[in-house]
Amino acid sequence: MDSDAGDKRAPTLRHAGEILALAAVYAIAGRTGLLLNAVSGFATLVWPPTGFALAALLLRGYRLWPGVFLGALIVNVLTGAPLPAALGIATGNTLEAVLGVYALRRIPGFQPSLRRLIDVVGVILLAGATATMVSATIGVASLYLSGIVSRAVIRETWSAWWLGDLIGAILLAPLILVWTTRPRPKLSRPRLFEVALSFGAILIVGLFFFGSETAVFRGTLGRGYVFFPMLIWATTRFGLRGATSGIFLVSVLAVWGTVTDHGPFAGPSLTSSLFALQTFMAVAAGTFLVFGVVIEERRRAETELRDAHGVAAEANRAKAEFLAVMSHELRTPLNAISGYSEMLSMGLADPLTTKQADAVMRIRRNQQHLLLLINQVLDFAKLEAGQTTIDARAVCVREVLDTLEPLVRPQLEAKRIALTRCDVDPSLVASANPPRLRQILLNFLTNGIKFTPEEGRVSIAATRIGDVVEFTVSDTGIGIPADKLEKVFEPFYQVESGPTRRFDGVGLGLAISRDIARKMGGDVSIASTVGVGSRVTLVLPVYLV
Numbered sequence: 001m002d003s004d005a006g007d008k009r010a011p012t013l014r015h016a017g018e019i020l021a022l023a024a025v026y027a028i029a030g031r032t033g034l035l036l037n038a039v040s041g042f043a044t045l046v047w048p049p050t051g052f053a054l055a056a057l058l059l060r061g062y063r064l065w066p067g068v069f070l071g072a073l074i075v076n077v078l079t080g081a082p083l084p085a086a087l088g089i090a091t092g093n094t095l096e097a098v099l100g101v102y103a104l105r106r107i108p109g110f111q112p113s114l115r116r117l118i119d120v121v122g123v124i125l126l127a128g129a130t131a132t133m134v135s136a137t138i139g140v141a142s143l144y145l146s147g148i149v150s151r152a153v154i155r156e157t158w159s160a161w162w163l164g165d166l167i168g169a170i171l172l173a174p175l176i177l178v179w180t181t182r183p184r185p186k187l188s189r190p191r192l193f194e195v196a197l198s199f200g201a202i203l204i205v206g207l208f209f210f211g212s213e214t215a216v217f218r219g220t221l222g223r224g225y226v227f228f229p230m231l232i233w234a235t236t237r238f239g240l241r242g243a244t245s246g247i248f249l250v251s252v253l254a255v256w257g258t259v260t261d262h263g264p265f266a267g268p269s270l271t272s273s274l275f276a277l278q279t280f281m282a283v284a285a286g287t288f289l290v291f292g293v294v295i296e297e298r299r300r301a302e303t304e305l306r307d308a309h310g311v312a313a314e315a316n317r318a319k320a321e322f323l324a325v326m327s328h329e330l331r332t333p334l335n336a337i338s339g340y341s342e343m344l345s346m347g348l349a350d351p352l353t354t355k356q357a358d359a360v361m362r363i364r365r366n367q368q369h370l371l372l373l374i375n376q377v378l379d380f381a382k383l384e385a386g387q388t389t390i391d392a393r394a395v396c397v398r399e400v401l402d403t404l405e406p407l408v409r410p411q412l413e414a415k416r417i418a419l420t421r422c423d424v425d426p427s428l429v430a431s432a433n434p435p436r437l438r439q440i441l442l443n444f445l446t447n448g449i450k451f452t453p454e455e456g457r458v459s460i461a462a463t464r465i466g467d468v469v470e471f472t473v474s475d476t477g478i479g480i481p482a483d484k485l486e487k488v489f490e491p492f493y494q495v496e497s498g499p500t501r502r503f504d505g506v507g508l509g510l511a512i513s514r515d516i517a518r519k520m521g522g523d524v525s526i527a528s529t530v531g532v533g534s535r536v537t538l539v540l541p542v543y544l545v
């Protein structure tokens, strides 16, 4: 029982403690804000409590609202407001924080660590620019009703109040949120040095412009831009942390300078200088907050992309390795099938009947087909895994072409297709790997024959064009639709696939050919018209002596 009561009391006490702490921070921050020349005694240049209240309610929940109310009441009573006016102002301040938090929580996926552009823009526009109007309106109305401000200065008081709260919100809330919710950064020595350098630069420039008695700096509002290079530096290198801290430091320096009547914002009257300063602070804070989060989002996207690329490359390597191992394992039993069926067909066991011989022949044909497929898969897997090195040397083009026709003669004869070959200059020498070059051209020829109807024509040619040798294999076959011309180079892609497919093959020939060609410093391309025919082109460098 005792421990139960203790458990219940602890959160309540803690809650009360948090409320009192917030009230105290609010009151102290409010008194500090009011030190900076208040318009009509209450509306001040910067109202830091708005930022504290917003951050506290975002981090610890709505239930801390009494802290805001209490803090605001204390400040206003201490400043000399009659109780009804102080109660009104405190209500406005509390509503401002509660509404600000409510609006931000309506943003889907909002996190106080402000990692997305939409979250930062939300803080600037919803909590900073909009919710603060509530406080300004209720506050100024309370002052007016209590007779503290006259009708003549209502507008001026309202603007100062609103801008003061807005600056408090966008200057302090992001600073507190970013520093309290994100894991502490581990900075290397050079990074620490850079932090010191960039913030040191802000400090020195700030002291120079705002601390100096030099009259030439007075009233030159545009000179606020002297901080921009350092703010850009801090923001690009340290994201939102750099931006929030940089703006804060600049603002402290600028406020101090202006209040002591120094520096670029000092004008003919204090009120006009303060308005100039307010404008600068609001614009700088808004700009660099957005800039900071955009930089962070971009950096995150780059990291994600790099990670995804790493994962994809690793998956691809694993896949290639798997294919290589599998292909190797499959070839061993196939060799046994080949050996035994050959033995049978030679009649080494017993002479075969015609039917048996026919069956064995079918077994052998299928075995050879399967072996071809497996060899292609293995070849492709090795190329993909980068395990294949292809060295190029001088190759006589005509000699290579001479070796091809005998290899495809059976297929040509089976379909009564004519193979024509143009004359090739005997001195034409390409830079290539001979077996690989033969493999590519054989693949083109096999495709040409495979996709050409009986009694069609296939031709092969090779010519020199500038610094390259261009090999072309043309056919009068079925052709390839224009939108599939690039796809045929993708591994395993076949224009006609599925159960209706009439042609054998795995769809690796062109993928392998292009890979090899590129490894030899060349390339493969294809042009085609459906129903008319196709032309596949391989270019390779001329061998230069």
Ligand code: ADP
Pocket: 443, 447, 448, 451, 475, 477, 478, 479, 480, 488, 493, 494, 495, 496, 504, 505, 506, 507, 508, 509, 510, 511, 534
């Ligand atoms: P495979 O011939 O083993 O299917 P390829 O990579 O060599 O694999 O070719 C891929 C696809 O490109 C073929 O399936 C076919 O659809 C198309 N193709 C290739 N060459 C030709 C050609 N000469 N005529 C028509 N289609 C072709």
